[in-house]
Amino acid sequence: MQNVNQEDLVKMMEHVRVYANNGKVADYIPALKKQRPEMHAVAFQHINGECVSTGQVDYNFTIQSVSKVLSLAIALMEHGVEAVFSRVGLEPTSDPFYSISTLEVGKPSKPLNPMINAGALAITNMLCGGNSEDRVRTILSLIHRITGDDTIYYDEEVAKSEFETAFLNRSLCYFMKQNGVITGSVEELLDTYTKQCAISMNVEQLAKIGALFANDGKSLDTGEEIIPSFYSRICKTFMVTCGMYNASGEFATKVGIPAKSGVSGVILGVVKNLGGVAVFGPSLDEKGNSVIGLKLLEKMSAHYEWSIF
Template identity: 45%
Template sequence: MKRLLEGLVENNRVYTAGGKVASYIPELGKANKDSLGIWITTLQGEEYFAGDFEERFTIQSISKVITLMLAILDNGKEYVFKKVGMEATADAFNSIINLETKNPQRPLNPMINSGAIATVSLIAGDGRDNTFERILKFTRKITGNPDININEDVYHSESITGDRNRALAYFMKSTGVIENDVEDVLDVYFKQCSIEGTCKDIARVGAVLANNGVLPWSGERIIPVYVARIVKTIMLTCGMYDASGDAAVKIGIPCKSGVGGGILAAAPGRMGIGVFGPALDQKGNSSGGMRLLEELSKELDLSIF
């Protein structure tokens, strides 16, 4: 397996050249666009890795998977999906148009920015700091990494440049989708996107989902089966933004990307996969990471279809 992964990483490094790092968040623009790495955690506890798997990056929109789990645990699926839809989108991840044109005026799904912000507003907590601490504690639990924390520089960069997200949030406040204080919700959102980890950390989140909510390394159940299934389904249909259909055809397993260059993938009943490649394509997904996952899926016959 290690030899296979090393070969796949080297085969797909060429695709990083055609991508660009996410410079609209200044701190993300400092990433090395040539980096590409992968980590696999199997449900039997085996772990394999290759490439630049040790590089740290902020998980960005991969955090939406984590907050969706928490929101459902706190509120139940019926209430969450009363506030946020579960439909795919053909628009960009930070688009506002669907909030204005769809009826009811709610975000299309929890994997785009508007939907993720609305989801965060549903997470229980005594103020913004307590709410984020619950997210961070849960993240540490499902990664098995007690040292995970935020990158303060990225957090401040996110907050300073987050005007589009503020527009989305205030629009949703005006329509009643968000009921809490908007700035509190946004602060939590910016912090969750700034959580920093490695390929191993996100692979382990994928492994928990692949194992239907049970930590493979301890056997402890942390989310019910129905929550894991909902999250995997929405990852498959919506997790790669407006490239989700393409990813479903070419990769064939639930995935969630982030503009920090990470991709979390869950092969049900088999493994969790974490990929890192900060050079992004036009849809905001890792250009090398997408190709790497596509080739890995073919080699290991991972597609669920």
């Protein structure tokens, strides 16, 4: 499989960055409204150690829903497959990621998958720890092991902004608590969840996380198994079927790699046996995916023949 080179990356980003005007920065989280739509960055971390990048590569963004992949990996490692999927389902959905309607019709009212908000909240509720700080520390610890950078932390302003405006997520939590899907304090769960979503890093750091999944859960630096390969495969499968919200089918057709997006404008992609790609562009389409990110990954996939299909 052909490595990604710097010259190609720069040219492709130049072609797609003009699409930023076709979308809109997320404004329902007040702290994210400050992001400039023309911002753009991309990094590709090869599993052989080489990283190529272009754009505002030192800019730190919050990973938002990309964190759902990491919390799922931790829940699987802590509790196993049977326990995790007794709380959440395995099926994609055509509903928006914030939908409550499927909880009302499903039995036993469990979320359809771990990548929608309800499912991610149920997964975060499963994480071991005496309080929210313990659980956030567990997620950060995994990120530190993967990236080799223990300075990565959450953005306190974004976390506070999300917590104070999480009215819909509170509704999802109380509905699931009423039906026995989650337990304990809803406010503590939301404190954990908003902090995990507010974890902040740049594209090169995030691309290294993608590369770990491309390397079947093994560290690029030491070869150590950080996430068991079976659990890594489960995470990548959900990224293919559910990772791009209710545009996952279209993304699978046009790009064809496991990927997860976040409403900050980030997309994390995994190219098996080659590496991880992270794209940032805060201007979003109507389904909550980065306009620049979608265009760039479509170009890269076509050029390098990435599609797993």
